[in-house]
Amino acid sequence: MIINFLFAAIKAGTPLLFGTTGEIMTQKTGNLNLGVEGMMFMGAFMSFFVAYHSDSLVLALLAAFAIGVFAALIYAVLTVSFMANQNVTGLTLTIFGTGFAKFFGAMMIDEAGGSPKLSGKFLKAVSEKAIPVLGDIPVVGKLLFSHNPLVYLAVAIAILCTLYLLKTRSGLNMRAVGENPGAADAAGINVTLTKYLHILVGGGICGLGGAYLSLINGGGIWNNSSVVNGQGWISVALVIFASWNPAKAIIGSLVFGAFSVLQFYVPKNIIEVPNAFYVMLPFLITTFVLIITSMRKSKEGSQPAGCGVNYFREER
Amino acid sequence: MKNEAMAIELKQIRKTFGSVVANNNIDLSVKQGEILALLGENGSGKTTLMNMLSGIYKPDSGSIFINGHSVAINSPEDSIRLGVGMIHQHFKLVEALSAADNIILGAKEKGFFLNRSRSEKIREISKRFGLEIDSEKKVYQMSVSEKQTVEIIKVLYRQADILILDEPTAVLTPQETKRLFEILRRMKEEGCAVIIITHKLNEVLEISDRVTILRKGESVATVETAGTSAQELTELMVGRPVELSIDHPETYFEENLLEIHHLTVCDEEGFEMIKDISFDLNRGEILGVAGVAGSGQKELCEALAGLLPVKKGAILYHKENLVGKSPAEIIKMGISMSFIPEDRLGMGLAASMGMVDNMLLKTYNEGKGPFVSKKAARELSKRLVKQLDIVTPSVDTPVRRLSGGNVQKVLLGREIESQPNVLITAYAVRGLDINSSYTIYDLINEQKQKGVGILFIGEDLDVMLELCDRIMVLCNGKITGIVNAKDVTKEQLGLLMTDASGKGGHKS
Structure with missing residues (x-):
């Protein structure tokens, strides 16, 4: 039971991990x-x-990454090149992205004459499989080595991003750009290029999070109304919970994943709470997390100092 | 010295911002192994000119030669490649990163991963130039002079042989300045070309080989340091003869105004910035407050003005305790205390309002009825413009469009107008040119003669020694000495500022 619960939590936390890492x-x-x-x-x-249309998991993931990059490109052009307000641009992107998906989603439904369904072959490719040998270990095997391929992908991306940020030269340059673009610029770093590159990659990773929601969580059926359903917003909050460290985001997404599946694992005969309470729970926790983390005062593990402010070299 | 080649040569440089001409027809040259001082009043275009060498701005016209070759500097990257290293007045460091990370930042080196051997190269450079640095310390935990050391090593790490320093001594104690000058001399011996921007004349005379003077965006003269004097340099800078001494009128009030007992104040984040200090302020006295930036000056002012809560201790005004009272209550008690904050357009005035509205900020609740009357404020503004020679298109022009000196006059004028008994000024002449500075000193002296008690938070020790009656030195939020300005030297003040007994590094 506990194992099943944790297993489900990992599954539910994975899209959040993509979104948060991005x-x-x-x-x-x-x-x-x-x-x-x-x-x-x-x-x-x-x-x-x-x-x-293709039955190919690789192509589907590439498409998700590409559209994420495209969406982030719109954002980057507006904020980095044209100095548009970042909050407004981001909010607009959310509205645009939601509309985009629902519009074409509706077209896809019309075309298929009913909710489109992924083929059995494809569903098999994304199904949960135990890794040979490792998957046979009791408890640990089920918990860590019996997932669908996207779970591993998410964790791998999060770990790679952490290493990149902390251990590489370009990771250091990128952190400097985020903290103090003026200083980075004076040190000879190309601020615009650095920003574009990482905003685009970040957008691509967020796109993968979306792929997880429609391919895995959706059970192979396109549902036009409730695919993402606030998970993107929780991801934004999780960034703070993870104190801007993708490795910590692995834990954070697990915790939030656990809250979102809690309702199926609390014995109904012992604790009786309306279902709506459970649906609300992740958002409530998000609120608390934001309050608690905003009271934190250390310089490390806090938002990059230059975050939210556009950079223009000749500004006086 | 290797040879007599020009390391940098600027010819007919021109740069405009909109309709403002920042630089016009500027010629300047520096040899290898030479230190050139760039002198000029505020707004004369020194920093703009240097920013064109460091790739922050691009010149509209004119040419730049480095080591004899004509070059185009389009970005800081270009400038670094050409061997130009600039140490900006406001340090370009990433606070959240360590010294070592800041130093290697953006350096074009091989390898995708950060190699940990970088600290060896840093150590080697530090040793060669006699610098000391803890390469793993985070920048935000560093004092100002440590940050400057990081900036210098950063430049040396990129093997720059042309070094530009923009007002490097503004924030240093006399001892730290001396050490910086030793480093600069060593770089000169190694054949580097150094340009130093400063408006402290004694430093120009001490360190430089030649001086180029800018006035209103143009280079007016270049002189050999050995054959010039402070008087001559000032005249070249201002364009006419200037009296270079500060009045020091004697006053004979024997009355105590403010008594501070065991005051302890925390900043907004809960750190104790003022620790158990006691002092008093008399009528007709200028009490100077000296100290390295961030020693608690800001917190002291704000606590006295009732803006920061006091943790412990008492502030007695004629034996009446002000602790726990709001600024409005303090004013209501008939105590008129004026505070001229260091951040003039942030805390002192509302930047986008005109003079009239800014005058009203202090008196708006004195009128009757729900509406404010602007008549009195308008008259007052007009009077101040006339009395203090404030240059402004009209009394309704937003104050942020005025120059620094005029903004300060507006603020000081408003505060003096309320006829205070206590006047607190923080960095009253920061960013002002020589002329405006002397006007401000005169205004302060005038108040002193009227019997006002003045707390003068300053940074230029030479000025404080002339202007103040007593000087109180803060270090790490503690008083390390209160001395008579007549009986003390700059060096002694410097020692007090860093507290020879040494209780850990100060935070900034």
Whole structure:
């Protein structure tokens, strides 16, 4: 029972991990992109559309990443090149992305004459499989080595991003851009290029989060109304919970995943709470997390100092 | 010295911002192994000119030669590649990163991963130039002079042989300045070309080989340091003869105004910035407050003005305790205390309002009825413009459009107008040119003669020694000495500022 619960928590936390990692990459370079929800929505549609027509998981994931990059490109052009307000641009991107996915989603439904369904072959490719040998270990095998391929992908991306941020030269340069673009510029770093690169990669990773929602969580059926459903927003909050560290986001997404599946694992005969309470729970916890973390005062593990402010070299 | 080649040569440089001409027809040259001082009043275009060498701005016209070759500097990257290293007045450091990370930042080196051997190269450079640095310390935990050391090593790490320093001594104690000058001399011996921007004349005379003077965006003269004097330099800078001494009128009030007992104040984040200090302020006295930036000056002012809560201790005004009272209550008690904050357009005035509205900020609740009357404020503004020679298109022009000196006059004028008994000024002449500075000193002296008690938070020790009656030195939020300005030297003050007994590094 506990094992099943944790297993489900990992499953539910994975899209959040994608979204959070993507947003951390964006914020670390000094841009607050509130369009995660929209980028996930676009990724969700695009991957489903490609999977529906091609039956290929790789192509579906590439499509999700590409549309995420495209959405982030809109954001980057507006904020980095044209100095538009980051909050407004991000919010607009969320609205745009949601509309984009629902519009084309509806077209896809019309075309299929009913809710489109992914093929059995495809569903098999994304199903949960135990890794040989490792998967046979009791408890640990089930918990860690019996997931669908996207779970491993999410964890791998989060770990790679952490290493990149802390251990590489370009990771250091990128953190400097996020903290103090003026200093980075004076040190000879190309601020614009650095920002574009990481905003785009971040957007792509968010797109993958969307793919997870439509391909795995959706059970192979396109549902136009509730694909992403606030997960993008929770991801943005999780960035703070993870103190801008993708490795910590793994834990954070697990915790939030656990809250979102809690309702199925609390014995109904012992604790009786309306279902709506459980649905609300992750958002309530998010609120608390935001309050508690905003009381934190250390310089490390806090938002990059240059985050949210556009940089213009000649500004006086 | 290797040879007599020009390391940098600027010819007919021009730069405009909109309709403002920041630099016009500027010629300047520096040899290898030479230190050139760049002198000029505020707004004369020194920093703009140097920013064109460091790739922050691009010149509109004119040419730049480095080591004899004509070059185009389009970005800081270009400038670094050409061997130009600039140490900006406001340090370009990433606070959240360590010294070592800041130093290697953006350096074009091989390898995707950060190699940990970088600290060896840093150590080697530090040793060669006699610098000391803890390469793993985070920048936000550093004192100002440590940050400057990081900036210098950063430049040396990129093997720059042309070094530009923008007002490097503004924030240093005399001892730290001396050490910086030793480093600069060593760089000169190694054949580097150094340009130093400063407006402290004694430093120009001490360190430089030649001086180029800018006035209103143009280079007016270049002189050999050995054959010039402070008087001559000032005249070249201002364009006419200037009296270089500060009045020091004697006053004979024997009345105690403020008594501070065991005051302890925390800043907004809960750190104790003022620790158990006691002092008093008399009528007709200027009490100077000296100290390295961030020693608690800001917190002291704000606590006295009732803006920061006091943790412990008492502030007695004619034996009446002000602790726990709001600024409005303090004013209501008939105590008129004026505070001229260091951040003039942030805390002192509302930047986008005109003079009239800014005058009203202090008196708006004196009128009757729900509406404010602007008549009195308008008259007052007009009178101040006339009395203090404030240069402004009209009394309704937003004050942020005025120059620094005029903004300060507006603020000081408003505060003096309320006829205070206590006047607190923080960095009253920061960013002002020589002329405006002397006007401000005169205004302060005038108040002193009227019997006002003045707390003068300053940074230029030479000025404080002339202007103040007593000087109180803060270090790490503690008083390390209260001395008579007549009986003390700059060096002694410097020692007090860093507290020879040494209780850990100060935070900034």
